[in-house]
Amino acid sequence: MGLANDKSSFDLDLFRKQLQYPNWYIRLSDFLNTKVFPIEDNPEIKTERHIFYDLVTQMLEENLISLAKEGPNFDKERKPIDTIVIHHSDEDPHMKLDKLSAIGFIRQYGSNYLKGEVNGNNVKGQPVWSGHFRNGKMVFFAYHHIVFPNGKNKRLLEDKYIGWQSGDWDINTRSVAIVLAGDYKHKSPQDNQINAVVDIIKQNYPFVSLGRIFGHREINPKTTCPGDQFIGGWKNTLLEAARTK
Ligand SMILES: [Zn+2]
Numbered sequence: 001m002g003l004a005n006d007k008s009s010f011d012l013d014l015f016r017k018q019l020q021y022p023n024w025y026i027r028l029s030d031f032l033n034t035k036v037f038p039i040e041d042n043p044e045i046k047t048e049r050h051i052f053y054d055l056v057t058q059m060l061e062e063n064l065i066s067l068a069k070e071g072p073n074f075d076k077e078r079k080p081i082d083t084i085v086i087h088h089s090d091e092d093p094h095m096k097l098d099k100l101s102a103i104g105f106i107r108q109y110g111s112n113y114l115k116g117e118v119n120g121n122n123v124k125g126q127p128v129w130s131g132h133f134r135n136g137k138m139v140f141f142a143y144h145h146i147v148f149p150n151g152k153n154k155r156l157l158e159d160k161y162i163g164w165q166s167g168d169w170d171i172n173t174r175s176v177a178i179v180l181a182g183d184y185k186h187k188s189p190q191d192n193q194i195n196a197v198v199d200i201i202k203q204n205y206p207f208v209s210l211g212r213i214f215g216h217r218e219i220n221p222k223t224t225c226p227g228d229q230f231i232g233g234w235k236n237t238l239l240e241a242a243r244t245k
Contacts, residue, residue: 010048010051012051012055015028015031015052015055016055016059019055019056019059019064019065020059020064020065020066021066022066022068022125022126022127022128023125023126023127024065024110025110025111025113025114025128026114026125029114031052032106032110032111032114035048035049035052036049036052036106036107036110037107037111039090052106053099053102053103053106054099056102056105056106057096057098057099057102060098060101060102060105061098066127067127067128067129067138068126068127068128068129070129071123071126071129071130071131072118072119072121072123072129072131073131074118074119074121074130074131074162075131075160075161075162077119077162077169077173078160078161078162078173079173079174080174081159081174081175081176081205081207081208082174082175082207082208082209082212083171083174083175083176083208083212083213083214084175084176084177084178084201084205084208084212084213084214085165085166085171085175085176085177085178085214085215085216085219086177086178086179086180086197086213086214086215086216086226086230086235086238087142087143087165087177087178087179087180087215087216087225087226088179088180088181088182088183088184088185088189088225088226088227089146089179089180089181089182089183090183090184090185090225091103091181091182091183092183093148093149093181093182093183094148094181095181097146097154097156100141100146100156101139101140101141101156102140104139104140104141104142104164105128105140108140108142108164108165109128109130109140109164110128112164113126113128119169128140131161132157132158132161134156134157139156139157141156141157141163142163142164142165142177142179143156143157143163143165143177143178143179144156144157144158144159144161144163144176144177144178145176145177145178145179145200146178146179146180146181147178147179147180147181147193147196147197147200148181148193148196149181149182149189149190149192149193150192150193151192151193151195151196152196153196153200159176159204163175163176163177165177165216166216166219166220167216167219167220167222167223168219168220171219176204176205178197178200178201180193180197180226184226184227184229184230185224185227185228186227186228186229187227187229188227188229188233188234188237189234191237194234194237194238194241195241197238198238198241198242201213201242202242210239210242210243213235213238213239213242215230215231215235217230217231218231
């Protein structure tokens, strides 16, 4: 991969070896718990995190990570959709979708498999299974739709799938997640990106009441997603456009 490996704490070859085991998340738990799961803006940690993300992206593409051939039906509690949760990706908006799926594989699935139990299913040490497929490939997206800054969008998960996205399982079972590609921690998206979100809602979920459109942080107070300009700011722009369009 031609990646620098000049940090004693960061042995890329060791990671590559461990990732080939079905229980990679247990083998790498120290690294995951200190450098990956807690999102910090420390530039050195962020760089290491992304080197790791890129390694996993590449290894998933090359089928070098053991995935389960079958597994529990994590979608059996899917309910009629009555809620929409808005996120930002908090990453480069032009990131490849394969990398976004790899990040979900590490962050959502890795952390839940590390706990050993997912919704009453014992998954300890098991190879990861999502049961979610896109173009014939198992995917690990947390979100159903992604909207780019130019207003284009892509479908990531079918609505019959539960996205592991809000931090609240009941909300996950009854919601769809729309993610704005980009880092909106301290700024608002442009109107065309917001309008594209509104178009998705109008076209796919006209039955969801405006009062059931939430930012991730309104569901889970531990996160700042989709940024500090959402509540009282671009959430109003979004709701106004949804009301009048
Ligand atoms: Zn979020």
